[in-house]
Amino acid sequence: MRTRQSRRWEICLLSLALLAATGGCGSEPEAATRPLAGGAAAPVAHSGAEEESAGKAALAAYSGYLDASRAASARSDPAHPALARFVADPLLTRVRVAIREAKEHGAMRTGRLVSDPTVVAVDLAADPPTVEIQDCLDATGYRLVYAKDRRVVPGTRGGRYLATATATRYPDGRWLISAGAGHQDQPC
Structure with missing residues (x-):
């Protein structure tokens, strides 16, 4: 019975390895935490410089997400304030739940997570x-x-494995990581 219970939360926590899970209390206005939305518009051509700038901003958000996740996981703090600066729902809620479950089971993350992201x-x-x-x-050096x-x-x-993430631009201009997944069955 202990093994089944232990295995259930371990599976949940393995998703935490993707981005080292974090939490934060969002104090942003509601509009700042929703993706940009609007009516259908004609396609707009964007320059390579605009796309490059968006890619750099998204990678900065991803890096911030990983750093905040590591910090929150090391402290077993699902309400870590740095997370809301880089992560949005639905991923933010998933990360907070994973950290909370680890904390409830007396676990935390330690070590080093190495990342090599590309757009x-x-x-x-x-x-x-x-x-x-x-x-x-x-x-390999990041353990629960x-x-x-x-x-x-x-x-x-x-181990080494593929991870994917989606950065979304919000009305206040911030790029936040809104989705992410670790594909541990796909080594890299």
Whole structure:
């Protein structure tokens, strides 16, 4: 029975390895936490410079997300304030839940998560504008451990695997990571 319960939350927490999960209390106005939306408009041609700028901003948000996730996971703090600066729902809620579950089971993340992201698609004509990111995460040194004695939680694994994320531009101009997934079955 203990193994089944342990395995259930471990599976949930493995998704945490993608972005090292974090949490934050959003104090932004409601409009600032919704993607840009509007009526149908004619397609607009965007320059390569605009797309490059969007890609850089999205990668900065992704990097901030990973850093905030690592910090929140290391402290087992699902309300870590840095997360809301880089992550939006539905991903923000998933990350907070994963950290909360780890904390409830006496676990936390420790070690180093190595990231090598690249922009694979920019769609500034989308409503809202998005940037797709692909990453090869190296979690070999990033472990889920019991906070009390730092023993590695059984059944958790590291390794190198593909991760994907979507950055979305919000009405206030910020790029936030709104979706993400770790594909541990796809090594890189």
